[in-house]
Amino acid sequence: MNMNPTIRIEDIMQCVRPHLRGLQPYSSARDEFSGQAHIYLDANENPFGSPLLSVSVYNRYPDPHQQSLKERLAKLKGVEPGQIFLGNGSDEAIDLLIRAFCEPAQDRILITPPTYGMYEVSAAIHNVGVLKVPLLPEVFQLNTDEIIAQSRQAKLIWLCSPNNPTGNLLRREDIHAILTQVHCPVVVDEAYIDFSEDEGWLPHLEHYPNLIVLQTFSKAWGLAGLRLGVAYAHPQIIHLLDKIKPPYNINAYTQKMALQALDQRRQVALWIENTRRERQALSQALTSLPFVEKVFPSDANFILVRMQQASAIYRYLITCGIIVRDRSRVVLCDNCLRITVGKPEENRQLLNALREWQKNG
CATH class of the missing domain: 3.40.640.10 (Type I PLP-dependent aspartate aminotransferase-like (Major domain))
Incomplete structure (x- = not known):
């Protein structure tokens, strides 16, 4: 380009x-001296440490x-x-x-x-x-x-x-x-x-x-x-x-x-990989529900889903102890819920609750 x-x-x-x-x-004070010293008497800090802590680092101002x-x-x-x-x-x-x-x-x-x-x-x-x-x-x-x-x-x-x-x-x-x-x-x-x-x-x-x-x-x-x-x-x-x-x-x-x-980049990379995999599986499962009208493609850790009676489903999920985000009042997002991709068991519970809604609806 x-x-x-x-x-x-x-x-x-x-x-x-x-x-x-x-x-x-x-x-x-830390702008005027940014090096290392043994005694700091420049920032009016408490020299005795921090209460209820086993270390005294928090009595000093941060960088x-x-x-x-x-x-x-x-x-x-x-x-x-x-x-x-x-x-x-x-x-x-x-x-x-x-x-x-x-x-x-x-x-x-x-x-x-x-x-x-x-x-x-x-x-x-x-x-x-x-x-x-x-x-x-x-x-x-x-x-x-x-x-x-x-x-x-x-x-x-x-x-x-x-x-x-x-x-x-x-x-x-x-x-x-x-x-x-x-x-x-x-x-x-x-x-x-x-x-x-x-x-x-x-x-x-x-x-x-x-x-x-x-x-x-x-x-x-x-x-x-x-x-x-x-x-x-x-x-x-x-x-x-x-x-x-x-x-x-x-x-x-x-x-x-x-x-x-920053020392745990492998762990974070694993979480990202798992989230992508669960995002794909959750998107496919949501698409199969008859009251779901559209699952929008996502590159994030959440999915926007358009469904019939979105606000009613949102309230129903609350009774199941499952909280998603109702975006129905947002421009261009009529009847849409925003669903964060959870852990596998959380996603299974969400899908089970939605299938129960389907049966009772």
Whole structure:
């Protein structure tokens, strides 16, 4: 694919809110000294340790730049540490990107519903408008020409691939066309990319100065409770996010556990393989149910299913102790449930409950 040499990082940085361009970030004690010492008397910490803990590490502030974790992650992902931002979940990166690029009551973002709801929620929190270019019905692909046309009015474009709640990858050629023809940042949210066989957009980061890739430790890595999200982008964009984030946004325990998780890549790969296998089996089984109208193809760890009386089935499953997500009120998702791929026994129980519904219906 040919790149557009007229899109430069200097132009993208002109999209930053003017008052933030020269902002001097808060300088913490760990910014002013980042080496190792025996005695720390610089950050007003409790020198005696932490109560109820057998170790005293948590009385000290964490590394505000998460250098050890970024270095490990950079090797794994084939990028530079300076291209990585770590956030308190991907939601922090979403919030900071809108805060960085969009003037309240003036600018707008562009989203492609149905998609992840936090893009719009974060925009509303910051009093930023939202342009909506819905996905094409049934195939859930981008209306590329319309997105490019509307991009002149947008400061950020949000694309989710694999998309939530539909589960499908967005076509590569469409994302490429957008990246090379718009002059604002384009965020590709890849929270579910580990469950796809597609390589995603991270290997192509160097070719697109306006590309920002979001990933997370919450899904395939199984660390949702620790809240750790990742943004990959040009170092100037990462530097901007670092300037406006809270000083110690990733706690010490999360950093420690994420480093340990990176040593368990074989286990994670096995979980991904099992999830893909169960996704295929569950999709086939759901297709055989007479009240299921369509099982949409998925590259994620969930399946979107259109069925008769979806909301009633949702409520019935609750009585069975099984919780899925009713997406019937989401645009283009009429009568659809979103079903996470569980462990084999969980999927069997789900299917048994649906067959009971069929008998009693």
